Amino acid sequence: MSEFLAMGGYAPYVWSAYGITLVVVLLNIWTARRARIRPLERLARTADEARPRRQPTVRQVQ
């Protein structure tokens, strides 16, 4: 295992390259998911606000 991690002496190069790739891909996943969900949430909110209040019935007014 430690031999695997040592990468034949190239550990800093190999693991930093893979580490940065992992971070960038995870950031991509997070921002892309947010880009999909945010507009839907905004739409759901505005739909709530725009929904017309129910008018009182004639009996209730009397």
Next chain:
Amino acid sequence: MLGLPRWFHRWASPPHVYELAERWRPWLGGLALLTILGGAYGGLVLAPPDYLQGDSFRIIYVHVPSAYLSMMGYTLMAVAAAIGFVWRIKLAHAVAVSIAPIGASFTFLALVTGGIWGRPTWGTYWEWGDARLMFELLLLFLYLGYMALRASFEDRDKADRVSAILAVVGVVNVPIIHYSVEWWSTLHQGPTIAKLDTPSITFDMLAPLLVMIAGFTLCFAWLVLNRLQGEIVEREHDARWLRRFAEAVR
């Protein structure tokens, strides 16, 4: 203007594409994860060390897929922008917009992992005189320029049309990047796989690379679908068909 075949119009319909994306997205994501994990295992564990570069060559398994996606992404973005510009299809512009930040991030990765690989191999992280490096950096600026240009317009239709011109003009950079290592051979090595001759890499090393390229491409597709769905909702926010999707996130 040129006519489009009938089947094409379904692909220009936002509800149709949104629904397809909704259905395909989970499968794409799962497949991408499995493929990348398999490719990483193959590249880090199964592939033998290089006779000259030792284990440092294993950076190829993240560097080449990123570089490939940076160029493939830009080409797709330019094609989508051109379709949107010529036939005035809004969905095509939405595709181009969705690709830009993802393509930029993979271009960044190609540059950074290339620099890290260059240090033990060439003795330097960066070489201003190398054509491949310069044109890849220009690609990053093209992506960022496309996004900055869009952000400078209030009006979305205007942003679509003007940024499409930049995307299409910039696509000449893609073949230049590809052939740069043959036209001006300096530090960056020549092509390994994408050439007419047989690949200059043994199968043990090549197989994980092909798996990794497939995995990165699936991941790219998953990312584009997510952003495209968001972009469709922003552009179609008054449409009735969107209500049931909005209900689901409440």
